[in-house]
Amino acid sequence: MYRDRIRNAGLYNRIVTADEAAQLIRDGMTVGMSGFTRAGEAKAVPLALAERARREPMKITLMTGASLGNDLDKTFAEAHLLSRRIPFQSDPGLRKAINAGEVMFVDQHLSETVEMLRTHQLPDVDIAIVEAVAITETGGIVPTTSVGNSASFAILAPKVIVEINLTQPLLLEGLHDIYIPTKRPHREPIPIVAPESRAGLPYIQIPPEKIAAIVITEKLDSSAKVTPPDDDTRAIAGHLIEFLKHEVKMGRMDSDLRPLQAGIGSVANAVLHGLIDSPFHDLKMYSEVLQDSTFDLFDAGKLVFASASSITLSAEKHDAVMSNIGAYKGRLLLRPQEISNHPEVVRRLGVICINTALEFDIYGNVNSTHVGGTHMMNGIGGSGDFARNGFLSIFVSKSTAKDGKISSVVPMVSHVDHTEHDVGILITEQGLADLRGLAPRERAALVIRNCAHPSYRDALEDYYARAVTRGGHTPHVIEEALSWHARLREHGTMMKG
Numbered sequence: 001m002y003r004d005r006i007r008n009a010g011l012y013n014r015i016v017t018a019d020e021a022a023q024l025i026r027d028g029m030t031v032g033m034s035g036f037t038r039a040g041e042a043k044a045v046p047l048a049l050a051e052r053a054r055r056e057p058m059k060i061t062l063m064t065g066a067s068l069g070n071d072l073d074k075t076f077a078e079a080h081l082l083s084r085r086i087p088f089q090s091d092p093g094l095r096k097a098i099n100a101g102e103v104m105f106v107d108q109h110l111s112e113t114v115e116m117l118r119t120h121q122l123p124d125v126d127i128a129i130v131e132a133v134a135i136t137e138t139g140g141i142v143p144t145t146s147v148g149n150s151a152s153f154a155i156l157a158p159k160v161i162v163e164i165n166l167t168q169p170l171l172l173e174g175l176h177d178i179y180i181p182t183k184r185p186h187r188e189p190i191p192i193v194a195p196e197s198r199a200g201l202p203y204i205q206i207p208p209e210k211i212a213a214i215v216i217t218e219k220l221d222s223s224a225k226v227t228p229p230d231d232d233t234r235a236i237a238g239h240l241i242e243f244l245k246h247e248v249k250m251g252r253m254d255s256d257l258r259p260l261q262a263g264i265g266s267v268a269n270a271v272l273h274g275l276i277d278s279p280f281h282d283l284k285m286y287s288e289v290l291q292d293s294t295f296d297l298f299d300a301g302k303l304v305f306a307s308a309s310s311i312t313l314s315a316e317k318h319d320a321v322m323s324n325i326g327a328y329k330g331r332l333l334l335r336p337q338e339i340s341n342h343p344e345v346v347r348r349l350g351v352i353c354i355n356t357a358l359e360f361d362i363y364g365n366v367n368s369t370h371v372g373g374t375h376m377m378n379g380i381g382g383s384g385d386f387a388r389n390g391f392l393s394i395f396v397s398k399s400t401a402k403d404g405k406i407s408s409v410v411p412m413v414s415h416v417d418h419t420e421h422d423v424g425i426l427i428t429e430q431g432l433a434d435l436r437g438l439a440p441r442e443r444a445a446l447v448i449r450n451c452a453h454p455s456y457r458d459a460l461e462d463y464y465a466r467a468v469t470r471g472g473h474t475p476h477v478i479e480e481a482l483s484w485h486a487r488l489r490e491h492g493t494m495m496k497g
């Protein structure tokens with residue numbers, strides 16, 4: 001009876017159905033659930049809970065690692081189950097409920113959630129639901145394709161529901177490194193000095209008696225939609241590679257570079273993919289999510305090690321990687337997101353951070369989250385954890401969106417996620433602006449010339465010229481600074497008529 005998966009015989013009597021396990025969750029509870037960028041989320045119990053909420057209305061606060069697969073956030077939104085959602089999501093249905101004000105979304109740096117929980121700055125977790133490959137003899141929970149916040153949820157919650165997923169290969173065991181920072185005020189340095197450093201245990205250790213229910217599932221992770229590289233993303237990758245070559249030539253790093261972090265989304269995936277055709281070698285990643293491009297880089301012999309908090313793959317790549325996971329195992333590590341994104345480690349390792357912007361302004365402030373300044377897209381995710389602390393803080397974006405109706409380079413961003421102080425290099429398909437060591441007036445000229453789309457360049461030049469006549473360290477025509485967004489709202493385009 002699943003002896004290879006549940007190795008502590010004293011836990012056999014905890015096996016229940018998903019419906020029975022969902023009964024442990026009551027109206028008003030705070031639930032901490034596994035799941036990070038659509039990987040390794042608990043699947044059966046959440047669906048049973050949503051089903052129950054349709055019959056008997058209830059509300060919970062839901063904390064996860066990051067976004068959930070299997071349309072769970074959509075299902076929760078449709079069942080009106082969520083009063084509060086922390087710290088990230090990427091589902092169109094939930095996005096709608098958030099933007100309608102129905103769900104209170106707390107958009108957080110991904111490294112911070114469990115630190116705040118630990119010190120009771122967020123509501124205590126009443127129950128944790130964690131997907132696992134297996135439970136060890138000592139009650140250790142072996143996570144699946146993500147670690148996220150699962151370890152701290154399980155440690156801090158008084159009760160834990162474990163979903164044993166039979167479709168997740170047992171070979172995943174050994175892939176995880178669960179390190180939990182020691183308590184303040186005598187906290188020790190995190191003993192990670194390279195992406196391959198191991199600092200913790202290969203499972204989440206909790207007292208087995210806290211495991212209140214075990215549910216057996218066979219539901220797969222949902223696959224990521226991967227948009228193949230296009231001319232624009234290839235051009236962005238080309239500019240990045242030229243820049244990195246220049247940095248090597250200047251002696252700022254060797255041709256194995258520094259550990260790489262790449263954000264979520266099609267642009268970052270395509271840009272990383274571009275490194276296959278670069279002169280760099282023996283690359284390592286210290287990132288939060290590993291997408292298809294990571295395994296393409298492994299297979300091309302470019303990458304030697306990758307550390308992150310989750311593996312999120314397209315359907316095609318999923319089968320290829322999971323059926324051959326043994327071959328990658330010695331070159332991969334999955335960590336709690338608190339550690340994969342930890343400012344201390346990111347700064348120590350000198351990570352090259354590549355994240356995607358929705359828009360940025362002529363001075364280098366970046367908006368990653370709010371469409372038109374008001375409507376939540378996904379959330380800041382780990383981009384702030386990395387951008388502020390990395391060795392190189394790079395933001396990429398296509399220069400326009402929505403068939404050219406939106407310029408991604410604007411006079412002033414309509415929402416700020418990354419201030420100019422955290423942004424070093426901006427890249428669009430048009431070119432690259434290296435902002436390091438530049439004052440705002442120097443930045444503006446470079447950003448407009450190198451990154452803006454030609455159809456918006458003159459308007460930006462004109463704005464900046466008029467702003468300069470008013471003076472200031474960061475010149476603006478303040479009453480006009482958000483006029484591009486206002487025009488978009490009124491006329492459906494930022495382009496002047």
Ligand code: COA
Pocket residue numbers: 262263264265266267268288289355356357358359368369371372377378379380381382383398400401402406407408
């Ligand atoms: N205004 C409005 N919409 C914009 C826009 C802008 N300035 N720029 C892009 N968009 C739209 C695109 O048109 C596209 O819309 P669609 O889904 O309807 O086609 C969507 O935003 C995604 O843009 P795309 O160019 O395909 O980029 P992406 O898939 O790489 O996603 C982000 C870009 C910014 C949304 C995504 O990277 C993100 O959520 N980032 C924040 C979290 C993060 O950076 N985490 C990093 C650590 S993992």
